[in-house]
Amino acid sequence: MSGASLAEKDTDSSGVKNSTKKIPEPHSSPFYNRLVPTYQAFWPAVARRRIIATIESLSIPPDSKVLEVGVGTGMSLDSYPHNISLTGVDLSEAMLAEAQNLINEKGYQHINVLPMNAENLEFPDSSFDMVMSFHTISVVSDPRKMMSEIVRVCKPGGRILLINHFRSENPLIARVVDSAGNITKRLGWRTDLNIDEVISDLPLRLDDCYKTSKLSLFTVMKATCKPELATA
Template identity: 50%
Template sequence: MPHIQSHRSTFYHRLVHCYEWFFAGFFRERIRSTIKSLDIAPGAKILEVGVGTGSSLPAYPPHADVTGIDLSEEMLNLARKKLEELGRTNINLQVGDALSLDFPDGTFDYVMAFHVVSVVPDHERLLREMVRVAKPDGTLIIINHFKSERPWISTPMTWLDPLTRHLGWRVTLRYDDVVCSQPLRVEDRYKTSPQSLFTVVKARKQAS
């Protein structure tokens, strides 16, 4: 496990500026529009796992208490520069492992994971940790690519999976294996456009 995490951290370290230019730019509007669609109450505590270079940060309301974590110090440094430009003091960024969150149970009103589930080596552990740190009836927001039920899409993705795994992410994760394995009540599930490969999931933590 640590070996895999180290590998992926090194991979994204090498691509940090490419990530900012291409990947973050590709995902930016989808992430920001999703955050802005939420009715986030004043004082809400929010955790974003895998915050990366901070493309999401401008979308968070100034009245919320936001924490962003990432394994990559290099990406966080770019995110901190964005914070300085924004002049925001309600957002805290820190190095952290999404598979072992350093927060007590039931801390956050919202826990976000944008294009992260496919990157971590253990998606079940990630979801368990996200659920653990969410407050009772807290909200989880996930944006991710899930394996399509359409063979003409899923078959090429299956062929590509060995390559993408080597680069650090998976393209064959099934929605049910990720979301339905946890005590969550899915409130909304949609694609931002009919052609999109990515699904937005809004779910509530169910009482144990």
């Protein structure tokens, strides 16, 4: 797969046939395309260490089929073991191009990236053993729809990992952060997203939900998908 452009791939690492070769123009792509230089300069310093540590904590088994929703510029790709099949999807053409450049430079044969809307994942039901998403669910137009799609494409008994900012349970902190909501919404992300709003009534077992430090704004959520079906 090394050296192949996004337009040259006919199938992804999950065996899904690509019906189009051209990356679509998503509704939010222009904003993120302009953001790429700033994103690459600033965001890894904020998020990379947390993402790496959390991926490593999963001890992903060999031959697992893994999906990362909102792969961006590929900041997390070095963190995954090489003995798995990893698919990354994102809306932004500019960010996917950076991720593909990284894949080509590293010669990664186990990673494929595709243009795709997180709210409409173009994979069959129960396609993946694990689904990851880092700092994405608060920037989509319908977080609940994105989470439903993640659950749909994850196998029964599969694992789901989210890292994101969710509204604090501390009323004082929540009010302070909410005060920035009008600004952040114009930039494309929400500060008031509640984790219960995202996962309630979905076939998930919440296994862990924690912050990596007392001062962190971000929450790590680990869950098992459709556990009743896995044990049936």
